[in-house]
Amino acid sequence: MDWLAAHWRDVLDLAGNHLYLAGVPLVVGLVLAVPLGWAAKRWDRSYLAIITGAGLLYTIPSLALFVVMPLIIGTQILDPINVVVAMSVYTVALLARTVADGLKAVPDHVEQSATAMGYKGVRRLFGVELPLAVPVIAAGLRVAAVSNVSIVTVASVVGVPQLGNLFIDGFNRVIWAELVTGIVATVVLALALDALIVVGSRLLTPWRTAGGGAA
Amino acid sequence: MIRFDAVTKEFPDGTVAVDDLSLTAPTGKITVLVGPSGCGKTTSLRMVNRMIEPTRGSIALDGQDTGRMDQAELRRGIGYVIQHAGLFPHRTVLDNIGTVPRLLGWDKKKVRDRSRELLERVGLDARLGDRYPTQLSGGQQQRVGVARALAADPPVMLMDEPFSAVDPIVRDQLQDEFLRLQDELGKTIIFVTHDIDEAIKLGDQVAVLRVGGTLAQVAEPAYLLAHPADDFVADFVGRDRGYRSLQFQEAPRLPLRSEPTVTLGETPATDAAWLLVVDDRRHPLGWVEPGRIGGRGVQDADLHRGGTVARSGGSLRGALDAALSSPARRGVIVDDSGELVGTVLAHEVLDAIEDTDRPERDEGDPVHGGAVAVAGDEA
Numbered sequence: 001m002d003w004l005a006a007h008w009r010d011v012l013d014l015a016g017n018h019l020y021l022a023g024v025p026l027v028v029g030l031v032l033a034v035p036l037g038w039a040a041k042r043w044d045r046s047y048l049a050i051i052t053g054a055g056l057l058y059t060i061p062s063l064a065l066f067v068v069m070p071l072i073i074g075t076q077i078l079d080p081i082n083v084v085v086a087m088s089v090y091t092v093a094l095l096a097r098t099v100a101d102g103l104k105a106v107p108d109h110v111e112q113s114a115t116a117m118g119y120k121g122v123r124r125l126f127g128v129e130l131p132l133a134v135p136v137i138a139a140g141l142r143v144a145a146v147s148n149v150s151i152v153t154v155a156s157v158v159g160v161p162q163l164g165n166l167f168i169d170g171f172n173r174v175i176w177a178e179l180v181t182g183i184v185a186t187v188v189l190a191l192a193l194d195a196l197i198v199v200g201s202r203l204l205t206p207w208r209t210a211g212g213g214a215a
Numbered sequence: 216m217i218r219f220d221a222v223t224k225e226f227p228d229g230t231v232a233v234d235d236l237s238l239t240a241p242t243g244k245i246t247v248l249v250g251p252s253g254c255g256k257t258t259s260l261r262m263v264n265r266m267i268e269p270t271r272g273s274i275a276l277d278g279q280d281t282g283r284m285d286q287a288e289l290r291r292g293i294g295y296v297i298q299h300a301g302l303f304p305h306r307t308v309l310d311n312i313g314t315v316p317r318l319l320g321w322d323k324k325k326v327r328d329r330s331r332e333l334l335e336r337v338g339l340d341a342r343l344g345d346r347y348p349t350q351l352s353g354g355q356q357q358r359v360g361v362a363r364a365l366a367a368d369p370p371v372m373l374m375d376e377p378f379s380a381v382d383p384i385v386r387d388q389l390q391d392e393f394l395r396l397q398d399e400l401g402k403t404i405i406f407v408t409h410d411i412d413e414a415i416k417l418g419d420q421v422a423v424l425r426v427g428g429t430l431a432q433v434a435e436p437a438y439l440l441a442h443p444a445d446d447f448v449a450d451f452v453g454r455d456r457g458y459r460s461l462q463f464q465e466a467p468r469l470p471l472r473s474e475p476t477v478t479l480g481e482t483p484a485t486d487a488a489w490l491l492v493v494d495d496r497r498h499p500l501g502w503v504e505p506g507r508i509g510g511r512g513v514q515d516a517d518l519h520r521g522g523t524v525a526r527s528g529g530s531l532r533g534a535l536d537a538a539l540s541s542p543a544r545r546g547v548i549v550d551d552s553g554e555l556v557g558t559v560l561a562h563e564v565l566d567a568i569e570d571t572d573r574p575e576r577d578e579g580d581p582v583h584g585g586a587v588a589v590a591g592d593e594a
Binding site: 107109110112113114115116117118119120123128131132205206207210 | 264266286287288289290291293295297298299300301302303304305306314315318346347348349350373
């Protein structure tokens with residue numbers, strides 16, 4: 001506790017960094033995954049290509065991606081943007097499939113009546129299909145959020161500071177309080193993001209929780 | 216008027232769903248497409264708003280080839296109702312109803328007012344407006360589906376088995392209300408069902424399709440029952456078609472007899488075998504056997520309620536059924552407000568049946584012979 005009392009400002013700073021490195025890619029990844037998932041649903045042939053491609057992306061080791069990223073996008077090796085871009089790649093890889101599956105899960109009779117009423121294109125996607133895919137997408141987003149918070153810790157190795165620094169430093173210097181604080185803070189951050197997504201998804205889907213059966 | 220002109224639909228796998236279909240759905244009338252599964256009735260319906268494109272042939276709306284219209288624009292001018300209503304689960308009832316007006320760019324207040332008006336029109340409580348579809352019963356959802364289809368006041372409605380998924384009692388109510396609504400609105404409707412009873416009840420004109428998507432016969436319901444074009448139609452229309460055809464024959468000249476009545480609580484002052492019980496507005500409640508009551512007042516538990524009641528000026532089917540179902544063998548006839556007019560015996564109804572004419576058989580084309588005539592129909 002003494003250690004934490006002395007270092008809580010540093011911990012907060014690192015947690016802020018961590019949130020940024022894990023959270024921004026979540027948003028970027030989701031925005032990119034929507035058109036990909038939509039395309040995958042729309043054209044049967046693209047589904048396999050997009051889902052397989054996304055799966056392969058996810059198998060790239062994070063450390064390798066952090067190291068290679070500056071070569072691809074021409075940034076400095078220590079630039080946090082490398083981590084943000086790499087994490088965005090992972091998030092897209094996870095969410096493209098989720099979005100596609102969420103869109104595919106829209107009930108057929110709803111799709112039919114949307115077509116019959118002249119819904120098409122972007123208006124159909126945002127007015128009918130995406131809102132109904134929210135529960136599935138939110139489930140995928142929760143996995144992505146927790147996984148991002150966890151993978152980001154590896155960025156300590158390429159010198160981008162976040163909560164991972166605490167357990168690497170704590171381990172190297174045998175400061176147990178620092179090590180444990182790092183782990184607990186990471187878990188708390190992951191749970192907080194997860195809770196945020198759950199609440200957001202509830203707010204976006206009031207029809208799922210509307211009480212009272214048939215009158 | 217919707218006109219199918221030699222329409223064929225062949226799917227990529229080679230299945231022919233609709234084969235050379237020519238048919239006219241007259242303006243302001245209900246045309247029912249009926250047939251077993253695989254007869255192409257739903258495919259035919261969906262070709263009207265181009266959810267499915269015909270392989271050959273054309274469909275015209277009031278003389279305009281639908282193939283040349285903008286798809287979304289065409290669809291917004293056609294109301295569409297399907298089984299299970301197809302409501303948007305994420306929108307409230309009012310927002311569901313207002314879908315097409317919103318797509319057409321009406322202002323918010325006008326959409327809201329129109330949606331409220333329609334909610335009432337289909338017989339739903341205004342309080343249901345802010346609920347979500349899952350909070351409604353199947354019958355209520357189906358009403359919302361109809362309201363949504365009517366929202367932008369389209370001249371044409373396509374209905375694909377809209378009442379099939381609800382229980383028989385609710386279905387009957389929905390059908391009656393649908394007919395009442397159509398009386399007021401006069402839409403041009405194509406209605407798909409697999410249920411011949413529903414087809415005959417709702418259709419101004421019924422088109423029977425057979426598996427493979429060919430038209431077996433199109434005719435007014437009474438004509439269809441009297442003159443099925445072939446064995447398939449005869450079989451599909453069913454065995455009791457003679458009895459059912461009576462529902463299209465009005466019973467104007469039935470000799471009614473006046474019926475002595477008693478009200479609940481009164482002691483029957485007669486030794487007749489059966490006595491009719493009415494309420495204080497003279498609405499029939501049921502029959503009692505005075506001999507079994509034994510000099511006390513008539514109680515609710517004494518009532519035999521098995522008999523149906525027929526409306527004066529209604530169909531011969533109703534009158535005959537009232538006579539056949541009455542424990543006293545006297546069929547109860549009421550006026551439009553439900554008040555007792557008199558009773559009729561089965562043989563008197565049968566006499567009336569013998570005096571009526573069946574629809575004249577058209578000696579021309581057996582398939583299209585009994586179809587509704589379309590004024591100004593250019594070939």
